[in-house]
Amino acid sequence: AQRRIRAFASAGATASALQKAEDYGRECAKQGIVPVSLSAAAKIISGQRTSQVLVGDRQVSAWCAAGLLDDLSEVRLRDSDVGADGAKALAARLGRHVTSLDLTGNCIGVRGAQALAAAQMPNLDVLMLSKNGLGDAAAVILCEGLTAAGAPQLSKLLLSENQISRAGRAIGELMGAQKKLAMLDLHWNFLTGESAVSMFEGVEANHRGDGNLARLDVSWNCLGNSRAVASMSSLAPPLQG
Numbered sequence: 001a002q003r004r005i006r007a008f009a010s011a012g013a014t015a016s017a018l019q020k021a022e023d024y025g026r027e028c029a030k031q032g033i034v035p036v037s038l039s040a041a042a043k044i045i046s047g048q049r050t051s052q053v054l055v056g057d058r059q060v061s062a063w064c065a066a067g068l069l070d071d072l073s074e075v076r077l078r079d080s081d082v083g084a085d086g087a088k089a090l091a092a093r094l095g096r097h098v099t100s101l102d103l104t105g106n107c108i109g110v111r112g113a114q115a116l117a118a119a120q121m122p123n124l125d126v127l128m129l130s131k132n133g134l135g136d137a138a139a140v141i142l143c144e145g146l147t148a149a150g151a152p153q154l155s156k157l158l159l160s161e162n163q164i165s166r167a168g169r170a171i172g173e174l175m176g177a178q179k180k181l182a183m184l185d186l187h188w189n190f191l192t193g194e195s196a197v198s199m200f201e202g203v204e205a206n207h208r209g210d211g212n213l214a215r216l217d218v219s220w221n222c223l224g225n226s227r228a229v230a231s232m233s234s235l236a237p238p239l240q241g
Helices: 001-006 015-031 036-046 056-065 083-095 110-116 135-147 170-176 193-208 225-237
Strands: 074-076 098-101 126-128 154-158 182-187 215-217
Touching: 015 036, 015 056, 056 083, 083 110, 110 135, 135 170, 170 193
Parallel strands: 074 098, 098 126, 126 154, 154 182, 182 215
Antiparallel strands: none
């Protein structure tokens, strides 16, 4: 059995890599899934998808439990069928080393958003969660967690195509609190009315607080409310130049 487990590690692997391979093999047995080689796992985690490998929550959980993501600065798992359980495993394992987390095109849901919101990732610079079908409840939870300084270095946040409509206040409060936030992508959502007004007020609060917001994408929303249109004047000072 040990020989089969070690086969998942590449030739000449270090003792640490062999230990991770053994741990990974055991986790796969617990999860009831077929393990992949560590080199294949590394490619998938770095965004180099292969059509032969199905990812999903159980594979991500096995990688996390075996420590395959430890010390990584960038984790890219786009379109990998990651749900709430996978997001929870990532949130529990990723820490001070991660600077970029890309979960675009998954479905982490409210529970996944709760896990990421509670995670302590002090050096996280980029968080990509577009096309996750978050909706308002998950978006509010996520923004409230990020506002509470779980990721104080955050400069880029991508939340496009998430069916967000009434989470504008939470998004605005996030912009007011996260002074290092330079780019926020909210395109192709349903922001309108009072929610949009509150979001634009956050842009102004970021500017008044000497924040760094320089790029805000709200294209393909529904901003045709008189108060929302009027409040767009707050965009000019922080986004000029």
